[in-house]
Structure formats: structure tokens, C-alpha cells
Amino acid sequence: MSTQTAHQTEEPDQAGSPMTLTADRPAAGAATTERPAKIRRRGQSSPLATVLSHGTLIVASLVALFPVLYIAYISLGPDDNDYLHPAKIFDKMTFANYTKVMNDTGFFTWFGNSAIVAGGTTVIGVLIAASTGYAVSRMRFPGYRQLMWTLLVTQMFPIAVLIVPMYYILSNLGMLDSYTGLILVYSSTTVPYCAWLLKGYFDTIPMEIDEAGRVDGLSPIGTFWRLILPLARPGLAVAAFYSFLTAWGEVAYASTFMLSSDKYTLAVGLSSFVSEHDHQWQLMAATSVLIALPAAVVFYLVQRHLVTGLTAGAAKS
Amino acid sequence: MAVAVAQRIRLSYSKYWYAYAMIAPVVIVLGVLVGYPLVRGIYLTLTNATSLNVGRQIGVNHIPDSFDFIGLDNYADVLWGPTAYDRFWSHFIWTVAWTAICVVLHYGIGLGLALLLNRKMRGRGLYRLVLILPWAVPTFVTVFSWRLMLADGGAVNGLLSFLHLPEPAWLSDPLAQKAAAILVNTWVGVPFMMISLLGGLQSIPQELYEAAEMDGASPWQRFRHVTLPGLRTVSSTVVLLGVIWTFNQFAVIFLLFGSGAPDAQILVTWAYRLGFGQQPSDYAQSATYGILLLSILIVFTTFYRRWLARNEKANG
Numbered sequence: 001m002s003t004q005t006a007h008q009t010e011e012p013d014q015a016g017s018p019m020t021l022t023a024d025r026p027a028a029g030a031a032t033t034e035r036p037a038k039i040r041r042r043g044q045s046s047p048l049a050t051v052l053s054h055g056t057l058i059v060a061s062l063v064a065l066f067p068v069l070y071i072a073y074i075s076l077g078p079d080d081n082d083y084l085h086p087a088k089i090f091d092k093m094t095f096a097n098y099t100k101v102m103n104d105t106g107f108f109t110w111f112g113n114s115a116i117v118a119g120g121t122t123v124i125g126v127l128i129a130a131s132t133g134y135a136v137s138r139m140r141f142p143g144y145r146q147l148m149w150t151l152l153v154t155q156m157f158p159i160a161v162l163i164v165p166m167y168y169i170l171s172n173l174g175m176l177d178s179y180t181g182l183i184l185v186y187s188s189t190t191v192p193y194c195a196w197l198l199k200g201y202f203d204t205i206p207m208e209i210d211e212a213g214r215v216d217g218l219s220p221i222g223t224f225w226r227l228i229l230p231l232a233r234p235g236l237a238v239a240a241f242y243s244f245l246t247a248w249g250e251v252a253y254a255s256t257f258m259l260s261s262d263k264y265t266l267a268v269g270l271s272s273f274v275s276e277h278d279h280q281w282q283l284m285a286a287t288s289v290l291i292a293l294p295a296a297v298v299f300y301l302v303q304r305h306l307v308t309g310l311t312a313g314a315a316k317s
Numbered sequence: 318m319a320v321a322v323a324q325r326i327r328l329s330y331s332k333y334w335y336a337y338a339m340i341a342p343v344v345i346v347l348g349v350l351v352g353y354p355l356v357r358g359i360y361l362t363l364t365n366a367t368s369l370n371v372g373r374q375i376g377v378n379h380i381p382d383s384f385d386f387i388g389l390d391n392y393a394d395v396l397w398g399p400t401a402y403d404r405f406w407s408h409f410i411w412t413v414a415w416t417a418i419c420v421v422l423h424y425g426i427g428l429g430l431a432l433l434l435n436r437k438m439r440g441r442g443l444y445r446l447v448l449i450l451p452w453a454v455p456t457f458v459t460v461f462s463w464r465l466m467l468a469d470g471g472a473v474n475g476l477l478s479f480l481h482l483p484e485p486a487w488l489s490d491p492l493a494q495k496a497a498a499i500l501v502n503t504w505v506g507v508p509f510m511m512i513s514l515l516g517g518l519q520s521i522p523q524e525l526y527e528a529a530e531m532d533g534a535s536p537w538q539r540f541r542h543v544t545l546p547g548l549r550t551v552s553s554t555v556v557l558l559g560v561i562w563t564f565n566q567f568a569v570i571f572l573l574f575g576s577g578a579p580d581a582q583i584l585v586t587w588a589y590r591l592g593f594g595q596q597p598s599d600y601a602q603s604a605t606y607g608i609l610l611l612s613i614l615i616v617f618t619t620f621y622r623r624w625l626a627r628n629e630k631a632n633g
């Protein structure tokens with residue numbers, strides 16, 4: 001709408017203009033003298049459009065922020081039913097829920113477990129996804145199409161089909177209740193998408209770089225490791241972010257495969273603690289904030305890479 | 318020159334070996350942790366396994382499997398058996414509707430916000446940061462927060478009553494439950510679409526817009542004939558991923574309603590409930606639902622990609 005207005009100001013004499021404009025032609029002629037003041041360059045928009053877009057974006061931002069702020073606010077209320085009367089919390093804000101959750105549970109053990117599992121998933125998942133992504137981006141080999149199809153289909157697997165057989169396999173391999181087992185399970189859920197995404201990113205890196213590396217005597221794996229990976233940092237950042245998030249907040253697999261309470265991840269441990277304290281929503285809220293904080297830190301570290309990293313993947317695959 | 322040719326031959330000779338070495342870790346992990354469970358899952362669908370008759374370890378005693386092979390009976394029962402409508406088809410219809418509505422909302426809102434963010438304006442970086450935020454919140458936390466907000470007397474109904482609008486019982490009324498699930502999932506899913514499409518918009522060459530403007534194209538025509546075609550590849554990928562992920566969106570519905578809300582269960586959560594949420598657990602039926610689900614997605618993907626390929630050809 002706005003740009004249309006811009007059009008009319010710029011080219012009032014355009015053939016085929018609406019009737020009103022033709023009727024106003026003398027006025028439009030008069031307006032020509034003021035034109036230099038009104039002219040807008042392409043990409044600039046009218047004040048109305050600016051106000052409208054800021055308005056929309058502000059509303060959207062509020063919608064995006066509100067649930068996060070709300071839960072943080074609720075977590076400061078000391079009593080069970082405070083979530084029903086949020087206004088009352090304001091006068092009695094306290095960090096008591098946080099101290100309770102941290103002192104009465106194996107918080108730091110679980111935090112460590114989560115860090116190991118999520119960190120392990122991120123490193124292993126991204127590494128093997130990257131090497132696969134590079135192979136399918138640069139090399140055509142028998143089985144290429146089948147592999148791409150598998151990577152897509154694997155994302156369709158419902159957790160309900162996999163979880164029982166996975167339990168059997170892990171128990172046969174002696175990997176139940178172990179970090180390795182859970183890291184591998186998470187990797188199997190994150191790798192297909194990450195490989196797909198990274199293939200797209202590698203596709204945007206010119207082949208000439210590989211060729212230069214090869215001419216200088218690097219092996220394909222050396223080229224990948226020394227030249228391509230450093231160039232693919234935005235793609236890797238997105239893959240890492242995705243893997244970390246998946247592993248950090250996951251509950252279903254973790255609660256099935258981690259049996260002893262000193263191996264619980266943060267999400268499993270804290271939700272079991274909360275379910276023992278039935279309906280103590282304020283504790284649950286504090287718990288949620290504690291789980292969300294590390295994810296927010298990782299998010300902040302990678303966010304500037306998100307647009308470039310994601311899109312290359314989507315644009316080319 | 319001769320050296321280059323010799324080198325090329327040598328490289329192509331070693332090419333497959335390197336390729337297989339590089340994909341080996343993924344193939345092994347997926348083969349063991351996804352391939353084998355799939356095979357076993359398919360096998361289970363042909364049996365009457367429940368938690369009462371599968372092999373298990375009690376103390377030091379190992380009790381062997383005692384379930385029987387029953388052929389395709391599970392499929393027949395799920396698809397045509399008594400009360401098949403309540404058990405399968407009603408969830409199937411809701412799952413399809415859920416997927417369609419969520420993906421349309423994700424894509425529509427995502428594209429709208431991406432278009433706004435693609436304009437030159439003050440504070441663009443900050444808006445972008447805030448709008449991606451929902452993606453970074455673990456689903457577990459998101460859903461809990463929404464449950465507090467949607468509860469009777471929570472923030473959502475507070476806002477509705479302030480606006481003098483009806484206040485549905487989001488977490489207990491069947492229709493409102495569905496609306497609540499869609500609302501939460503939209504909140505969760507928009508950032509991914511928005512960011513992907515924003516990147517897609519930024520990769521459309523500016524010259525195309527300038528040329529269109531020179532030719533007198535209206536903003537709508539520029540959107541229709543420059544922006545949308547420019548986004549085609551990004552869109553086809555994100556829509557496909559969106560459909561797959563939404564169809565299998567386990568976490569939102571499971572965490573939002575737990576084992577309540579039978580009407581709002583999509584096929585994935587329903588399959589999980591048969592396998593884990595009841596006693597005795599019906600592993601065979603649960604796996605049957607899982608395999609049916611997977612088949613539906615594979616059929617959809619096959620047609621979708623064929624349709625895309627045909628479109629591509631038609632558009633040159």
C-alpha cells in the first residue's frame with residue numbers, strides 16, 4: 001500500500017492512472033514543484049508504513065517474549081497458588097524457589113549430566129553430520145540418492161516406534177544408564193537434519209576451494225577439515241544450536257534410558273522432583289527458568305549466524 | 318597437463334573410498350539405532366506383543382518372549398476393526414487438520430514477519446533477536462509456561478476478559494484444547510520458518526526488484542512474480558520439513574495434556590499412549606500406529622516431491 005503511494009507521487013502522469021488522478025491533474029501539476037521534498041528512494045517507506053511495521057513487529061515481539069517473562073515472573077512467587085493471582089507476586093518477590101530447587105535436589109549433578117550429554121551430542125552429532133554432509137555435497141557415489149532419502153525419512157520416525165526397540169539394543173550393548181548410549185540416541189535424532197542442513201551450506205562454498213586444496217596435496221578429508229569446516233562456521237553454528245537444544249530439553253528418551261537418579265539429566269531430574277511435589281507450580285516455574293538459561297546462553301552465542309546458516313541449507317537442498 | 322589428468326584419475330579412483338569413509342559413522346549409528354528398531358517395529362506389528370508377554374528380566378530370572386505371530390491382523394484391526402473410527406480415523410482426521418492448520422499458520426506468519434524484517438528499519442536486529450527467541454526455549458519449558466497462561470484465570474483468559482471476549486476452558490473443553498494445541502505449536506514453530514524465509518528473501522537479487530519496478534509492476538505484482546518465485550526452493554524445503562515435524566509433533570501435545578484429552582491426541586501421541594501410557598502396554602498396536610504413520614508420511618513426501626519436480630519443469 002505504502003509503496004503504491006510512493007509510486008503515485010513519483011509518477012503522477014503515468015498512463016492508465018486511476019480516474020481520480022486524471023481529474024486532479026492540475027493539482028498534480030502543482031505538486032510537481034514540491035516533488036523533491038516528497039521523493040522517496042526505493043526501499044524507503046512512507047511514515048504510515050513504518051509505523052505499521054513497527055507496530056506489528058512490536059506486537060509480535062511481545063507475543064514472543066511474554067510466555068518467557070511470565071514464567072520467570074511466576075517463579076518468583078513463594079506460594080502454591082500464586083500463579084492464579086500474578087498481581088500479588090509483585091509485593092513478595094523472592095528467590096526462595098530457586099534456592100529450594102537447588103538445595104533439595106541433585107541439581108548440580110544433573111546439570112553436569114545434562115552438560116555432558118548435550119555437549120557430547122553437539123560435538124559428535126555435528127562432526128559426523130558435517131562429514132556426511134560434505135560427502136553428499138561434493139562426491140557422487142553409488143548409494144548417494146538412497147542416503148539422501150534415508151536422511152529425510154529418518155526424520156519421520158515417530159518416537160513411539162523406536163523407543164522400545166532402542167531400549168533392547170542399548171540394554172544388549174550394555175549402554176543403558178550410560179552417557180554414551182544417550183548421546184548416540186540423541187545423535188541419531190539430530191544427525192539427519194544437521195547433515196541435510198550442512199550439505200546445503202557446503203553447496204554454497206565454491207568447488208574451487210576444494211580443488212585448490214587438493215592441488216596443494218591435501219587429501220579429501222584434509223580439505224574438508226582444514227579448508228571447508230572453517231568456512232562453514234555459520235552452518236556449523238546452526239547445526240550445533242539445533243543439536244544442543246534437542247539434547248538439552250529432551251525428556252522421553254532420557255527418562256527411559258537413564259535409570260539411576262545420579263545419571264538423570266536436568267530435565268528428567270527436575271521434572272521427577274516436581275512431580276513428587278504435586279502442583280507446586282512455583283517450583284516448576286523456577287525449574288523451567290533454570291533449564292532455559294543455559295539454552296539462552298547458547299542461543300545468544302550463535303544467533304548472529306542463524307540467518308545465513310539456516311538459509312543456505314534450505315535454499316539449496 | 319598430463320600431470321593434472323593423471324592426478325584427476327587418481328583422485329576419482331580414491332573418491333568412493335573417501336565418500337564411504339565419511340558417511341560411515343552416520344550410516345552405522347542410523348543403522349543400529351534407527352534401522353534395526355524399524356525392522357523390529359515392523360516385526361512387532363505382526364504379533365500380539367504386550368507388556369505381559371514380551372521377554373523380560375525379573376531379578377535373575379529371564380522370562381522369554383511368549384507372544385504369537387498373528388500376521389496382518391493388527392493392521393486390519395486398526396483400520397477396519399470395531400471402533401476403528403474412534404481409535405484411528407478420528408485421530409487421523411485431526412492429525413491431518415492439525416498439520417495443515419499449523420503449517421499454514423507457521424508459513425503465513427513466518428513469511429509476514431520475514432517480509433517486515435527484510436525492510437530497512439531501525440531496531441531490525443533487536444526485533445529479529447526477540448522473534449527467534451521462542452525457538453531457543455526448550456519445549457518442556459515453553460509448554461509449561463503456556464499451561465500456566467492457559468489455565469482458568471491465567472494470563473490468556475485475563476486478556477480475553479479484559480477485551481470482553483468469551484473465556485474458553487483451554488485445557489478441558491475438547492474444542493478449546495485443540496485450539497490451544499495449535500496456538501502453542503504456532504508459537505513454537507514460527508521462528509524457524511521466519512528465519513529460513515528471511516534468509517531466502519535476502520538471497521533474491523535486488524536487480525530483479527529494480528527491473529520489475531522499471532516495468533511498472535505494482536507492489537503486489539512484485540511480490541507475486543519476484544518474491545514468491547525467488548522463495549520457491551526455500552519454501553518447498555521448509556514446508557516439507559514443517560509437515561514432517563508437525564505431523565510428528567510429540568512434545569507439544571504430550572506435555573500440554575499428558576494422558577488426558579483423548580480428542581486432542583494426534584497419531585504420534587496416541588501411539589505412545591498405547592505403548593506406554595496404559596497397563597498392560599500394547600506394544601504391537603502401538604508399533605502398528607507408528608508404521609502406519611511413517612507410511613503416510615512417506616507417501617505424502619513421494620507425491621510432494623513428484624509434484625515439485627513437475628512444477629519445476631512447468632516453470633522452466
